[in-house]
Amino acid sequence: MTLVHNWHLGRTMEYPYFESRPKQQFAAVFNINRCIACQTCTMAHKSTWTYSKGQEYMWWNNVETKPYGGYPQFWDHKILQLLWDNGNNPMEWYTSAEDMDEKKAPYGLYNGDTIFELAKTKGLNQMAVGYIPDDKEWRFPNIYEDTAASEKINYETEAAKESSELPEHKRWFFYLQRICNHCTYPACLAACPRKAIYKRKEDGIVLIDQKRCRGYRKCVEQCPYKKPMYRGETRISEKCIACYPRIEGKDPITKGRRMEARCMAACVGKIRLNGLLTGDYKNPDPKNPMDWLIHIHKVALPLYPQFGTEPNVYYIPPRWAPRGYLRQMFGPGVDEALDKYAAPSRELMAVLQLFRTTQTMLSRFEIEDGEKIYESEVMGKKVEVYNDTVIGYASDGTEMVRIKVEEPTWESDEKRMITY
Amino acid sequence: MLKKLLWKSVIIVSVSVPLLLNYSGIILSQGLEKEASVEENIPTKEPLVVKYIDSDLNSADKAFEQVDPLKIELQMQDLAFPNGGGSVKELEVRGFHNGETIFFNLRWNDVTKDERAITHEQFRDAVGMMFPLEIVTISPETPFSPRMGDRGKPVNIWHWKADWEKELHVAGGFEHMEDEYPDMWHDFDFDPHPDYFNKRVHESIPLMAGGIATGTLLSKARGRSVEDLNAIGFGTLTSQAHQDVKGKGAWKNGKWDVVVYRPLITPDENDAQFVPGMETFFNVAVWNGVEGDRNGQKNISIRWRPLKIEIVKYKE
Numbered sequence: 001m002t003l004v005h006n007w008h009l010g011r012t013m014e015y016p017y018f019e020s021r022p023k024q025q026f027a028a029v030f031n032i033n034r035c036i037a038c039q040t041c042t043m044a045h046k047s048t049w050t051y052s053k054g055q056e057y058m059w060w061n062n063v064e065t066k067p068y069g070g071y072p073q074f075w076d077h078k079i080l081q082l083l084w085d086n087g088n089n090p091m092e093w094y095t096s097a098e099d100m101d102e103k104k105a106p107y108g109l110y111n112g113d114t115i116f117e118l119a120k121t122k123g124l125n126q127m128a129v130g131y132i133p134d135d136k137e138w139r140f141p142n143i144y145e146d147t148a149a150s151e152k153i154n155y156e157t158e159a160a161k162e163s164s165e166l167p168e169h170k171r172w173f174f175y176l177q178r179i180c181n182h183c184t185y186p187a188c189l190a191a192c193p194r195k196a197i198y199k200r201k202e203d204g205i206v207l208i209d210q211k212r213c214r215g216y217r218k219c220v221e222q223c224p225y226k227k228p229m230y231r232g233e234t235r236i237s238e239k240c241i242a243c244y245p246r247i248e249g250k251d252p253i254t255k256g257r258r259m260e261a262r263c264m265a266a267c268v269g270k271i272r273l274n275g276l277l278t279g280d281y282k283n284p285d286p287k288n289p290m291d292w293l294i295h296i297h298k299v300a301l302p303l304y305p306q307f308g309t310e311p312n313v314y315y316i317p318p319r320w321a322p323r324g325y326l327r328q329m330f331g332p333g334v335d336e337a338l339d340k341y342a343a344p345s346r347e348l349m350a351v352l353q354l355f356r357t358t359q360t361m362l363s364r365f366e367i368e369d370g371e372k373i374y375e376s377e378v379m380g381k382k383v384e385v386y387n388d389t390v391i392g393y394a395s396d397g398t399e400m401v402r403i404k405v406e407e408p409t410w411e412s413d414e415k416r417m418i419t420y
Numbered sequence: 421m422l423k424k425l426l427w428k429s430v431i432i433v434s435v436s437v438p439l440l441l442n443y444s445g446i447i448l449s450q451g452l453e454k455e456a457s458v459e460e461n462i463p464t465k466e467p468l469v470v471k472y473i474d475s476d477l478n479s480a481d482k483a484f485e486q487v488d489p490l491k492i493e494l495q496m497q498d499l500a501f502p503n504g505g506g507s508v509k510e511l512e513v514r515g516f517h518n519g520e521t522i523f524f525n526l527r528w529n530d531v532t533k534d535e536r537a538i539t540h541e542q543f544r545d546a547v548g549m550m551f552p553l554e555i556v557t558i559s560p561e562t563p564f565s566p567r568m569g570d571r572g573k574p575v576n577i578w579h580w581k582a583d584w585e586k587e588l589h590v591a592g593g594f595e596h597m598e599d600e601y602p603d604m605w606h607d608f609d610f611d612p613h614p615d616y617f618n619k620r621v622h623e624s625i626p627l628m629a630g631g632i633a634t635g636t637l638l639s640k641a642r643g644r645s646v647e648d649l650n651a652i653g654f655g656t657l658t659s660q661a662h663q664d665v666k667g668k669g670a671w672k673n674g675k676w677d678v679v680v681y682r683p684l685i686t687p688d689e690n691d692a693q694f695v696p697g698m699e700t701f702f703n704v705a706v707w708n709g710v711e712g713d714r715n716g717q718k719n720i721s722i723r724w725r726p727l728k729i730e731i732v733k734y735k736e
Contacts, residue, residue, distance in 0.1 A: 052628040054597050056604070125502045125717075132540050193502060193715050194655050210630030214657070215537065215638060216714045218502070232538035233597050234631030234639035235583075 001120060004185060007281050008305035008331065010105025014116050016127055016190045022204035024276040025184070026242050028264060029293050029300040030177045031316040031355065033341070034271040037063050037145070037175040044266035045179075049241070054233025057138045060240035061179045061263040067325065068144035071178075072133035075226045076304065079115070080328070082129045083306070086122055087113035091306055093332045103282045106298060107305065107333040114308025115187060115224055128187040130222040138229075148173045166320060167342075167379060174318040177271070179263060180227040180240030181303065181311030182206050188219035188228045188239070197228075203276060204312065205242040213237055224307045247361070257394045258361040270356035275363065277312070287364045289351055289392070297348060299340045301330040316341055343381040349405055350390040357401040362392040373406055454499050460722050461563040463701055466490065467726035470515035470522060472696065472733055477523070477668075480679055484514045484525045492704055494528075494719040499567060500654040504717025508706045511547070511721075519732045522694050523681040524549060526580075526704070533671040534709025535582035538600040543709040545582040545671075547678055548718075550575050550703045551692035551727075553650070558701060558724055566703050566724045568651045576692040577649040577657065578665045580678050582709070585645040585669045593641030637663070645669065646680050650690050654716070662688045684729075697731040 003012045004019035045061035062071045070076060083090045095108035113121065115128040122129075148171045164170050182199075186206045189197040196212035197219060199205070208219065208228065213236040219228035220237060228239040243261035245251065251259050259265070264274035275290040284295035293300045293314070300314035317326045317334050319342055326334045340348060350367045370387035377383065385405065392401040468490040475483035489512040496506030514525040526547050534545045553574040558564045569575035587594055598604055605618040631639030637647060637659055646667040648660045664686045669678035684694040692700070701724040707713040 051625065053622060054629070056597075125504060127501075134541055135539055138540070193500075194657070208630075211634040211636060213631075213636075214715070217540065218715075220540065230540050231629070231631070232600060233627070234629045234636070235537055236631045236636060236638060238630060 009110035023279045025204035027277045027312045028274045031271045032318045034269045035175040040268045041263035044262045048262045054231040071141040072137035079224045087118045095332045127190040128222040132221045169320040181313045184310035188223040191218040191222035265359045273355045301333045305331045343378045343383045350388045353403045360400045363395040364393040366391045461560045463724035467728045470729045472730040473516040497720045500716045505719040507708045507711045508719040526678045531674045532710040535586040545709045546707040548579045548705045550577045579647045580667045702727045
């Protein structure tokens with residue numbers, strides 16, 4: 001084991017390999033607030049990569065309903081339980097001013113065991129604690145769809161009589177969009193005794209070498225997000241490949257420029273923005289939309305950072321879900337992220353417009369000021385909306401998109417307003 | 421000034437070197453392999469004699485009755501992470517050759533027959549034989565790992581797999597998803613003719629698979645039950661481009677009975693070569709599928725065994 005720095009946890013942690021960050025890192029921001037669970041992303045993935053025999057059960061992209069849903073069933077409950085029952089100080093975060101560091105510990109300091117540390121301290125025969133889900137658990141990818149949290153979960157005593165209101169709904173559920181996180185410290189990679197899994201230096205994508213894999217299922221066992229999957233037809237394992245031919249710009253449509261992954265580009269609800277993080281987390285680029293949302297504005301948060309893998313898909317948490325649940329899922333950064341999202345700054349308002357405007361990956365944005373169009377108050381905070389223009393550029397500097405905050409509208413002629 | 425700097429550097433070095441030595445295990449280690457004991461480099465005394473018997477595969481059973489078995493004690497693999505095994509205690513090996521082909525017979529107790537690896541929780545029964553690729557002397561002074569060979573000390577491994585054996589006897593030489601899930605075309609489907617429709621849709625598109633594209637032997641019909649491999653240490657196992665070993669096995673009354681065979685001499689430079697009259701070494705390992713055995717989770721012998729190949733006796 002070596003010691004590596006995990007900025008999600010704000011500390012060094014144990015990992016079987018040296019710290020070796022990619023030059024750039026495949027990343028995405030998913031805005032949970034906007035997702036309607038239409039599963040278009042899921043089908044875009046399915047029809048591209050897992051339509052073939054032996055992949056029937058495979059959904060490299062899936063959207064599940066929280067708190068009960070999960071694919072494979074109860075994957076997160078089970079990992080959390082493993083940490084909770086066996087780990088030291090599970091889920092314990094220190095968030096006082098001295099535990100925070102703008103660059104190395106933006107969310108505070110995680111004091112509990114990660115999946116790697118737990119496996120080591122308990123002397124388990126694993127690099128990371130985990131389990132292999134059985135057929136039954138893989139079988140129902142959208143089980144508990146639209147099932148709200150029971151009254152009992154939130155309020156032990158009585159049923160919620162009044163209608164739900166922000167900031168926290170008493171009856172709630174939300175959709176969680178999941179793909180492989182292309183972690184900085186992948187547990188699947190750590191688990192593979194054959195080193196058949198590798199993380200690409202150029203874009204941080206994690207892949208299983210189909211020639212070296214021998215179907216031992218160690219990655220299936222030890223990835224906490226359960227995204228490597230065993231294919232019975234070929235006796236070896238497969239996982240989300242981040243549509244790497246598109247990321248490399250091999251698709252002719254974008255003329256050699258990097259292109260968003262299929263599940264990202266297909267998003268109807270415009271919840272997804274896909275791009276590359278600049279490699280150095282200590283010096284984020286304030287003009288890169290990924291760096292800005294994740295490192296600088298900190299409105300998008302990692303999924304279960306306490307696992308310790310430094311996952312690279314980031315979520316804007318749902319405003320209405322109970323904070324305790326969200327802190328468990330996205331770490332202590334939730335309160336700040338939600339404050340910022342509920343009453344968005346002028347810049348955030350502009351950057352949010354970039355979601356799903358082009359298939360080309362954007363690596364830079366600029367904002368041109370516009371006039372003030374709206375003013376209101378959200379949760380006691382003043383919100384001013386300006387009709388700014390945001391411009392997105394591809395990595396070669398070409399302007400790919402130019403969009404205003406206020407959506408243009410058009411009023412039809414009265415003669416066309418036919419009523420029956 | 422210079423003196424001061426010199427003193428400073430002496431102090432810094434004298435502090436940092438012991439620190440580095442102290443923590444070098446953490447700082448420099450990439451794997452989790454423990455040191456092998458000295459005993460591991462001392463081969464056992466009792467050899468397996470590969471007798472010359474003028475026989476072939478069809479009458480191999482009778483030939484094996486004429487030779488004495490070598491009983492090999494097995495233990496769990498406890499050196500290379502992840503560890504495992506320990507459920508199979510003993511393996512019986514017999515060997516003979518007919519001047520052209522060398523035959524080994526491997527028998528061990530296993531109450532369950534695990535000959536499929538299609539679902540997530542299925543693991544196959546298997547047995548492996550390992551030979552130094554070249555002619556070597558093995559002693560504590562000239563160590564040679566009895567586990568998976570080492571850098572500069574390659575081994576040739578023959579790996580018999582229960583599911584490959586079964587697939588020799590199924591149509592097409594390969595088991596598919598529908599063999600494990602016979603209802604896969606109409607599970608959860610209320611179409612009156614799901615069998616026809618789903619099957620047709622599935623078969624109308626070519627099978628897309630990384631395993632098939634890369635030509636992995638695991639992913640396609642390969643017409644043999646033994647894989648011919650090389651290794652130079654833990655995690656380096658690699659399938660050969662040229663496969664030379666074959667086998668046949670049967671499970672009866674809680675016991676596997678497996679024969680693996682190969683021409684004594686092959687044109688492949690990655691194969692161990694057997695010349696009648698020579699002495700070399702071998703080692704074995706057994707995987708028990710029901711226990712989740714795979715890769716390093718296996719039942720192993722931790723000492724090399726001498727292997728003596730009898731000279732050919734010509735009839736007058």
